[in-house]
Amino acid sequence: MKRVLAVVLALAAAVVSGCGMNGQESIVDKDQIVIGVRLDLPSIGFRKPDGTYEGFDVDVARYIAAKLRKGYSFLPVLAADRERVLVDGRADMVLATYTISQDRKAKVLFAGPYHISYQDILIRPDERIANVRDLKGRRICEVKGSNAAQRVVEERKVAAQVVPFEDYGQCLAALKSKRVDAVTTNDVILAGLAARDGSGLRLANAQFNEQRTGVGLHKGDVPGCEAVNRAITDMYQDGTAEKLLRKWFGTSGLNLTTIAVPQFEGCS
Amino acid sequence: MTLVQTRGAAPPVRRNVPGRIRVISGITVAALALLFAALAVGSSSARDGLRVIGRDAGPQVVATAGLYLALSDMDAQVANMLVMGDQYTRQRAEALDQYERRRTEANQALLKAFELSGDNPAERRTVESVLDGLGRYERLAGQALLLDERSAHPPGPPPREVVQTYRSATDLMRLELLPQAYNLTLETGTIVRSTYDEKALMVPLVRGAVLVAGLIALGCLIWLQVFLARRFRRVFGPALLVATVTTAVSLFFGVNVLGQDEEALRTAKSAGFDSVLTLARARAISNSMQGDESRYLLDQERADTYEHTYLDKSLSVIYFDAGNLDAYHEKVAERSDDFLGLLGPELVGMEGEDVMAAYRDFQAADMTFRRLALDGRANDAVAARLGPVTSAFHSFDQAMVQLADRHQSVFTAAIDTGESALNNLWRLLPYAIGAIGLLVIAGVWPRLKEYR
Numbered sequence: 001m002k003r004v005l006a007v008v009l010a011l012a013a014a015v016v017s018g019c020g021m022n023g024q025e026s027i028v029d030k031d032q033i034v035i036g037v038r039l040d041l042p043s044i045g046f047r048k049p050d051g052t053y054e055g056f057d058v059d060v061a062r063y064i065a066a067k068l069r070k071g072y073s074f075l076p077v078l079a080a081d082r083e084r085v086l087v088d089g090r091a092d093m094v095l096a097t098y099t100i101s102q103d104r105k106a107k108v109l110f111a112g113p114y115h116i117s118y119q120d121i122l123i124r125p126d127e128r129i130a131n132v133r134d135l136k137g138r139r140i141c142e143v144k145g146s147n148a149a150q151r152v153v154e155e156r157k158v159a160a161q162v163v164p165f166e167d168y169g170q171c172l173a174a175l176k177s178k179r180v181d182a183v184t185t186n187d188v189i190l191a192g193l194a195a196r197d198g199s200g201l202r203l204a205n206a207q208f209n210e211q212r213t214g215v216g217l218h219k220g221d222v223p224g225c226e227a228v229n230r231a232i233t234d235m236y237q238d239g240t241a242e243k244l245l246r247k248w249f250g251t252s253g254l255n256l257t258t259i260a261v262p263q264f265e266g267c268s
Numbered sequence: 269m270t271l272v273q274t275r276g277a278a279p280p281v282r283r284n285v286p287g288r289i290r291v292i293s294g295i296t297v298a299a300l301a302l303l304f305a306a307l308a309v310g311s312s313s314a315r316d317g318l319r320v321i322g323r324d325a326g327p328q329v330v331a332t333a334g335l336y337l338a339l340s341d342m343d344a345q346v347a348n349m350l351v352m353g354d355q356y357t358r359q360r361a362e363a364l365d366q367y368e369r370r371r372t373e374a375n376q377a378l379l380k381a382f383e384l385s386g387d388n389p390a391e392r393r394t395v396e397s398v399l400d401g402l403g404r405y406e407r408l409a410g411q412a413l414l415l416d417e418r419s420a421h422p423p424g425p426p427p428r429e430v431v432q433t434y435r436s437a438t439d440l441m442r443l444e445l446l447p448q449a450y451n452l453t454l455e456t457g458t459i460v461r462s463t464y465d466e467k468a469l470m471v472p473l474v475r476g477a478v479l480v481a482g483l484i485a486l487g488c489l490i491w492l493q494v495f496l497a498r499r500f501r502r503v504f505g506p507a508l509l510v511a512t513v514t515t516a517v518s519l520f521f522g523v524n525v526l527g528q529d530e531e532a533l534r535t536a537k538s539a540g541f542d543s544v545l546t547l548a549r550a551r552a553i554s555n556s557m558q559g560d561e562s563r564y565l566l567d568q569e570r571a572d573t574y575e576h577t578y579l580d581k582s583l584s585v586i587y588f589d590a591g592n593l594d595a596y597h598e599k600v601a602e603r604s605d606d607f608l609g610l611l612g613p614e615l616v617g618m619e620g621e622d623v624m625a626a627y628r629d630f631q632a633a634d635m636t637f638r639r640l641a642l643d644g645r646a647n648d649a650v651a652a653r654l655g656p657v658t659s660a661f662h663s664f665d666q667a668m669v670q671l672a673d674r675h676q677s678v679f680t681a682a683i684d685t686g687e688s689a690l691n692n693l694w695r696l697l698p699y700a701i702g703a704i705g706l707l708v709i710a711g712v713w714p715r716l717k718e719y720r
Binding site: 102103106116118131132133154155156157207208209210222223226229230233234237257258260261262263264266267268 | 390393394397439440443444446447448450451454457458461462542546549569570572573576577580583584587589591592608609
């Protein structure tokens with residue numbers, strides 16, 4: 001009877017894992033998973049000259065893969081690729097400062113968030129901007145493909161002058177040469193940039209616009225999402241989250257007074 | 269020669285008849301055992317599913333959602349008291365009462381959640397951590413209230429040191445305690461989903477096995493009867509006939525009950541639990557939304573952040589494509605039914621419309637309230653927050669409670685139906701097993717005796 005039961009359960013498991021996924025297997029049932037990480041953000045997801053990756057997102061990805069007992073490989077992604085690599089199946093999981101939003105949820109499933117960040121403002125050491133409203137009439141840099149500067153103008157309705165640039169490198173150069181007064185985006189990105197720059201640029205700690213950074217998964221991978229959420233809970237309970245945040249952002253001026261497991265988005 | 273052959277062949281035939289009776293009876297008994305074993309496995313699997321979903325997860329959702337609401341409302345009441353300033357004496361006393369009541373509720377819910385967390389270590393750690401944090405929160409909230417009373421400020425934002433102290437308290441609550449309570453609620457959803465997925469496959473498979481085993485057993489009983497009838501030239505063996513009928517009836521009821529349980533599990537999850545859970549989450553998020561309104565008024569430096577979290581939470585409850593809060597208010601007021609978000613799939617039927625109407629009123633009240641705050645009319649904004657906004661929120665919350673109650677009763681009824689079907693089956697099945705056993709013996713024994 002035990003044997004029959006085992007066979008029945010094995011069959012059942014095979015059917016369960018197969019349904020509702022449009023042929024894509026849940027990460028729970030795979031031995032090897034492909035994880036999409038950023039290659040362009042220092043301290044978050046960054047590809048070193050030797051081809052290996054480092055950063056907060058990368059370490060979190062490693063922790064989750066270990067908790068799920070999966071082998072893994074990294075796939076480098078830029079902001080614009082994140083959704084596509086999940087939808088076309090090139091990646092099983094994406095940790096790349098991927099902010100959870102209601103419209104993104106139509107295409108991908110989010111586990112987590114594993115970190116709550118805020119939109120913040122990077123300024124010169126002598127600057128006195130403390131709040132998003134202080135950006136009124138000031139020049140702020142906008143990087144192509146990012147909507148952070150637009151959010152200041154539209155969502156927060158602050159009349160700042162938006163100056164477009166190709167990437168964060170040019171933005172920082174413009175900030176230092178006073179062609180713009182501030183750079184605004186996700187605080188962890190700014191903290192990473194400031195740390196790498198090392199010339200004393202600082203965060204205003206304005207902390208407006210909460211951003212929930214989640215783990216992107218194939219839409220329909222509910223068991224995978226639940227397993228990742230449990231791994232994130234463990235990461236905070238066993239102190240790894242705090243260790244990693246301090247390791248990557250401890251000296252960056254990022255506000256780390258509260259380190260606690262974030263409120264999950266839910267997998268259904 | 270022929271005679272000798274016949275004589276030689278006859279004794280083995282005579283010896284073979286009791287042997288074959290024994291073999292056929294043995295197979296029959298084995299098939300019957302298989303049938304009842306399959307029924308037992310199917311029943312215990314279904315019962316296990318009903319217990320996990322109905323008796324553990326259901327109450328767990330209620331307890332953890334209750335915890336979230338109590339904690340969230342404690343923080344909202346503190347924020348309310350801090351913006352009341354030196355007026356609103358009666359409301360302040362009421363708010364303090366409510367704060368105390370919520371604290372009691374939170375403690376009870378924590379105990380219940382701890383009890384229900386069973387042997388899940390991560391859940392236990394979470395409950396303990398909330399319990400710990402709640403003590404710290406009360407101390408900080410107490411300090412903020414004391415400083416506030418001493419400062420005797422007019423209604424509106426309190427002095428800086430009060431705001432600073434409250435910030436530590438509300439950060440602890442919103443960033444540490446509430447997420448843990450919310451995640452506990454989500455975890456019960458995980459348990460229910462995995463249990464249901466397992467049972468939804470297991471129960472039908474076992475039901476199939478019951479059917480096959482039952483048909484084999486019936487076949488064997490008929491085979492045994494036919495064999496005996498031929499050998500002993502009797503048309504009927506009454507005992508075996510009754511045994512066959514009893515087996516057929518047991519099979520029919522067994523398959524039927526397992527089918528009912530399958531249906532009960534499906535109804536309990538899809539029509540009951542899923543909606544109860546979703547509405548519990550929506551209530552939790554909405555409750556912290558109304559807290560964000562008070563915090564928006566109280567902490568001017570963080571007003572932008574609180575306005576944004578309010579919008580973000582609104583979007584997750586009922587989603588319209590809107591870039592800022594003004595646009596969102598407009599979209600909600602347009603009375604469109606085309607929305608997504610947590611409540612998107614839930615708001616159907618009359619109760620659903622009631623919820624949506626109440627939500628529209630709440631958002632309209634919010635719009636008026638924010639306009640007063642932006643115009644610098646702090647006193648009027650406080651009055652709006654404590655009056656129309658609060659009552660609009662309560663109507664919205666009540667409408668959600670009513671909708672949730674309906675799903676809760678579907679859930680409870682489905683679990684009860686499933687369990688009572690199983691109970692009825694197993695009240696009769698032992699007698700059936702005993703009766704069939706005795707009847708088979710009664711049918712076979714006398715025939716075997718003829719060979720003694």
